[in-house]
Amino acid sequence: MGTDTGTAAIRARGLRKAYQGVVAVDQVDLEVRRGEIFALLGPNGAGKTTTTEILEGYRDRDGGELSVLGDDPQRAGADWRQRIGIVLQQSGDFDLLSVEEVVRHFARYYRTPRDVDEVIEAVGLTEKRRSRTGLLSGGQRRRLDVGLGILGSPELLFLDEPTTGFDPEVRRQFWELVGGLRDGGTTVLLTTHYLDEAEHLADRVGVISRGRLVEVNTPARLGGRQHAGAVVGWTDAAGTHTVTTAEPTRTVRELSARFGGAEIPELTITRPTLEDIYLRMIEGEHQS
Numbered sequence: 001m002g003t004d005t006g007t008a009a010i011r012a013r014g015l016r017k018a019y020q021g022v023v024a025v026d027q028v029d030l031e032v033r034r035g036e037i038f039a040l041l042g043p044n045g046a047g048k049t050t051t052t053e054i055l056e057g058y059r060d061r062d063g064g065e066l067s068v069l070g071d072d073p074q075r076a077g078a079d080w081r082q083r084i085g086i087v088l089q090q091s092g093d094f095d096l097l098s099v100e101e102v103v104r105h106f107a108r109y110y111r112t113p114r115d116v117d118e119v120i121e122a123v124g125l126t127e128k129r130r131s132r133t134g135l136l137s138g139g140q141r142r143r144l145d146v147g148l149g150i151l152g153s154p155e156l157l158f159l160d161e162p163t164t165g166f167d168p169e170v171r172r173q174f175w176e177l178v179g180g181l182r183d184g185g186t187t188v189l190l191t192t193h194y195l196d197e198a199e200h201l202a203d204r205v206g207v208i209s210r211g212r213l214v215e216v217n218t219p220a221r222l223g224g225r226q227h228a229g230a231v232v233g234w235t236d237a238a239g240t241h242t243v244t245t246a247e248p249t250r251t252v253r254e255l256s257a258r259f260g261g262a263e264i265p266e267l268t269i270t271r272p273t274l275e276d277i278y279l280r281m282i283e284g285e286h287q288s
């Protein structure tokens with residue numbers, strides 16, 4: 001397809017893959033723009049890993065057209081590989097080496113690697129640089145994985161379920177790290193089961209179910225979320241009340257009048273979360 005991909009980092013048309021006759025990826029059309037964080041969501045077995053592996057060049061497709069950074073991953077060579085970064089769910093086994101030794105080792109695979117100290121600093125492991133990687137916590141280990149993924153200053157970074165097992169604080173720090181990469185111009189393809197992660201990080205999300213890409217949209221608009229009603233809740237002497245409405249402002253105004261302009265007790269206004277919308281979509285898919 002040549003190098004003319006415009007602003008698309010990934011462009012797939014009719015991507016298809018079956019294992020022993022069982023279809024895992026079914027006519028997927030996908031466009032990931034340069035500089036965006038795109039999250040691929042879907043239940044277990046939906047086809048996310050298969051799709052990502054095809055995009056990474058680790059798995060051959062059965063059909064469809066594909067351009068990743070202007071080349072077909074099935075034919076692309078070492079030059080192309082230098083331009084992508086991959087952070088797998090489980091990385092290699094080098095427990096006896098220190099953080100610094102591991103980063104230095106992997107830096108040799110790149111013609112123009114980033115500065116080792118800078119990478120260690122970027123993933124927040126400076127204090128652990130001399131620790132054996134086998135002694136790192138799960139979250140620290142994951143950051144090292146990301147450090148290795150960005151060593152070659154990739155134009156496109158694949159992150160496969162990067163924050164599984166992270167505590168909330170470390171997840172937030174990790175999100176900042178990934179957001180910073182995007183701000184620096186890196187395109188990120190993220191797979192995750194955490195909907196809050198997708199909401200926080202992704203510019204756009206794609207929902208894949210039973211091998212098919214069901215919808216691509218911004219987190220705010222997925223599944224018509226922007227039109228979903230709000231739930232207004234409050235309490236009074238009779239107990240707790242909730243009302244679902246398309247006009248929460250009007251409801252609040254009425255309540256305010258009823259309480260004589262005083263504070264409305266325990267007032268809440270909630271809208272469906274991305275997870276609510278996603279679960280509805282997936283449920284609908286299974287019933288269809």
Ligand SMILES: Nc1ncnc2c1ncn2[C@@H]1O[C@H](COP(=O)(O)OP(=O)(O)OP(=O)(O)O)[C@@H](O)[C@H]1O
Nearest residue numbers: 019020023024042043044045046047048049050051
């Ligand atoms: N190597 C393989 N051989 C045979 N079938 C496979 C192989 N890899 C995946 N599959 C099947 O293809 C389908 C898609 O699997 P895939 O791993 O791509 O899903 P996934 O969305 O990544 O799931 P998860 O969220 O559990 O990681 C599943 O039905 C799975 O059983």
